[in-house]
Amino acid sequence: MAGVAExxxxxxxxLKVGKGFKLAEVDPDTTPGYPGNKADGEALLEELDDKxxxxxxxxxxxxxxxxxxxxxxxxxGMDTAGKGGIVKHVLGAMDPQGVQFKSFKAxxxxxxxxxxxxxxxxEVPGAGMLGVFDRSHYEDxxxxxxxxxxxxxxxxxxxxAINEFEARQVAVGxxxxxxxxxxxxDEQKERLLARLDNPAKHxxxxxxxxxxRAFWDDYMAAYQAAFDATNTDHAPWYVVPASKxxxxxxxxxxxxxxxxxxxxxxxxxxxxxxEAERRLVERS
Amino acid sequence: MAGVAExxxxxxxxLKVGKGFKLAEVDPDTTPGYPGNKADGEALLEELDDKxxxxxxxxxxxxxxxxxxxxxxxxxGMDTAGKGGIVKHVLGAMDPQGVQFKSFKAxxxxxxxxxxxxxxxxEVPGAGMLGVFDRSHYEDxxxxxxxxxxxxxxxxxxxxAINEFEARQVAVGxxxxxxxxxxxxDEQKERLLARLDNPAKHxxxxxxxxxxRAFWDDYMAAYQAAFDATNTDHAPWYVVPASKxxxxxxxxxxxxxxxxxxxxxxxxxxxxxxEAERRLVERS
Numbered sequence: 001m002a003g004v005a006e007x008x009x010x011x012x013x014x015l016k017v018g019k020g021f022k023l024a025e026v027d028p029d030t031t032p033g034y035p036g037n038k039a040d041g042e043a044l045l046e047e048l049d050d051k052x053x054x055x056x057x058x059x060x061x062x063x064x065x066x067x068x069x070x071x072x073x074x075x076x077g078m079d080t081a082g083k084g085g086i087v088k089h090v091l092g093a094m095d096p097q098g099v100q101f102k103s104f105k106a107x108x109x110x111x112x113x114x115x116x117x118x119x120x121x122x123e124v125p126g127a128g129m130l131g132v133f134d135r136s137h138y139e140d141x142x143x144x145x146x147x148x149x150x151x152x153x154x155x156x157x158x159x160x161a162i163n164e165f166e167a168r169q170v171a172v173g174x175x176x177x178x179x180x181x182x183x184x185x186d187e188q189k190e191r192l193l194a195r196l197d198n199p200a201k202h203x204x205x206x207x208x209x210x211x212x213r214a215f216w217d218d219y220m221a222a223y224q225a226a227f228d229a230t231n232t233d234h235a236p237w238y239v240v241p242a243s244k245x246x247x248x249x250x251x252x253x254x255x256x257x258x259x260x261x262x263x264x265x266x267x268x269x270x271x272x273x274x275e276a277e278r279r280l281v282e283r284s
Numbered sequence: 285m286a287g288v289a290e291x292x293x294x295x296x297x298x299l300k301v302g303k304g305f306k307l308a309e310v311d312p313d314t315t316p317g318y319p320g321n322k323a324d325g326e327a328l329l330e331e332l333d334d335k336x337x338x339x340x341x342x343x344x345x346x347x348x349x350x351x352x353x354x355x356x357x358x359x360x361g362m363d364t365a366g367k368g369g370i371v372k373h374v375l376g377a378m379d380p381q382g383v384q385f386k387s388f389k390a391x392x393x394x395x396x397x398x399x400x401x402x403x404x405x406x407e408v409p410g411a412g413m414l415g416v417f418d419r420s421h422y423e424d425x426x427x428x429x430x431x432x433x434x435x436x437x438x439x440x441x442x443x444x445a446i447n448e449f450e451a452r453q454v455a456v457g458x459x460x461x462x463x464x465x466x467x468x469x470d471e472q473k474e475r476l477l478a479r480l481d482n483p484a485k486h487x488x489x490x491x492x493x494x495x496x497r498a499f500w501d502d503y504m505a506a507y508q509a510a511f512d513a514t515n516t517d518h519a520p521w522y523v524v525p526a527s528k529x530x531x532x533x534x535x536x537x538x539x540x541x542x543x544x545x546x547x548x549x550x551x552x553x554x555x556x557x558x559e560a561e562r563r564l565v566e567r568s
Contacts, residue, residue: 061487061488064487065487084379084381087379087380087381088379088380088381091380092376092377092378092379092380093376094376095368095371095372095376096371096372096375096376096380096383096385096416097368097371097372097385097387097418099380101380101381103381132380134381189565189566189568192565193562193565193566196558196561196562196565199551199553199554200551202551202552202553202554202558203345203348203349203551203552204345205554205556205561207556207561210561210564210565210568213568214568267483267484267486267487268486268487269483269486270483270486270489272489272491274480274486277480277489277491277494278477278480280494281473281476281477281480281494282473282477284473284494284497284498
């Protein structure tokens with residue numbers, strides 16, 4: 001990677017939510033651990049595409065021979081925080097065959113008739129898959145807390161249920177990576193205005209977003225509370241400064257590279273006699 | 285697209301299965317309608333990535349405002365024909381959010397307890413989605429015919445059921461594009477040997493493939509019979525010469541571009557007052 005600026009400190013360390021973490025102290029405009037500029041970041045993203053795709057293919061390959069490893073990337077953030085951009089520009093580099101994507105919207109009447117984890121459970125990644133949740137079960141402790149759709153006791157019950165649910169995923173071989181894309185209030189305003197300026201983006205503009213924007217501080221408090229209650233060793237949170245889109249993308253790419261890297265993935269060994277098989281093919 | 289060789293005749297015409305079509309007369313090594321070489325083809329593929337991604341995004345956007353259009357791309361072919369490569373290199377250019385991919389394997393005991401279309405029905409693309417089937421309900425009239433797992437009367441029943449099923453998809457707004465990736469017997473041998481030569485590809489090698497290879501002629505006859513019975517105006521077949529991978533990819537890309545192009549997709553118009561909304565955001 002001659003000439004492409006790399007991270008000097010890994011996002012898995014520098015962006016990890018730790019003891020005493022305060023969301024209010026994170027500056028969304030910064031680029032922690034990365035010394036390069038936008039052009040450097042874009043070059044790095046492209047440079048590492050192939051490495052990420054190879055790791056994902058190895059993960060997929062292992063599962064064909066009994067491997068149980070898998071990844072669940074959870075993306076949260078305020079409207080316009082860039083979740084869709086992560087999906088397109090980071091996940092898009094991998095083989096669609098091995099990526100299991102799910103966008104969670106407001107629950108349907110059927111979904112509401114069950115416990116909040118019912119619809120989530122059905123979308124968890126199978127062995128060998130890289131699962132991505134665009135929003136998730138965290139909405140049930142974020143928007144529900146902000147608007148008091150659930151009382152404090154119920155929110156506490158959900159935190160506990162979430163921790164148990166995520167521990168179960170980890171127990172079957174899932175690496176759970178939870179990401180909050182953190183933009184500033186001003187940056188959201190800029191992005192909403194940019195959507196209004198571009199007719200090709202009007203379909204993404206939802207008048208509901210502005211109503212939620214009015215609750216900004218309550219959302220930040222709800223995120224802080226969620227970090228306090230659900231940042232576990234088995235399923236840690238990462239807060240990614242996201243006012244610079246290019247930075248958020250390379251940071252999430254790194255988190256995936258590091259997470260997959262920890263799996264020590266190898267190409268599965270042939271379970272057949274390669275030479276004998278070659279002779280059979282040649283004669284066929 | 286200065287300098288990039290384009291198709292002189294569209295794949296939607298030149299590769300379409302017509303009256304009296306004979307699979308035996310298609311040369312898998314050719315590049316119908318395309319005057320360029322491999323380097324040209326690779327440049328074209330990359331050149332048209334963005335156009336394909338934009339059409340797919342428009343398709344997705346329309347569905348958010350009641351649009352019912354969608355695409356179902358069905359990929360069939362002998363082992364090693366390149367279905368996975370199409371998914372990775374053609375579909376991979378689009379936003380994973382709008383691509384619904386399903387690989388059909390041998391049916392599970394549960395799936396076998398139902399009619400053959402039961403598991404297929406559950407995977408059809410929703411409105412706005414680009415669905416891709418890697419293998420499909422056609423296996424039930426291909427491998428089942430070759431090995432006589434179903435008798436001729438049952439195969440006839442299935443052809444009819446397939447035509448009715450596909451007509452139903454079209455009726456709700458689906459463009460059904462059925463593709464057979466056609467490689468030669470010799471090319472399959474080369475590709476199997478190449479997999480054996482590369483330890484990173486051993487996981488893709490299945491000793492079962494060689495067993496199926498022994499039935500090559502029967503498979504070609506089963507494909508021909510399937511074309512004769514299920515090539516309909518509403519859901520036409522395209523036979524894509526696929527011994528040259530680069531050609532198969534640009535041909536399928538073109539079929540998607542043309543298919544999406546026929547939808548006359550537009551960015552949805554704002555259903556809100558853009559100026560009023562802008563003032564609200566500015567004040568927020």
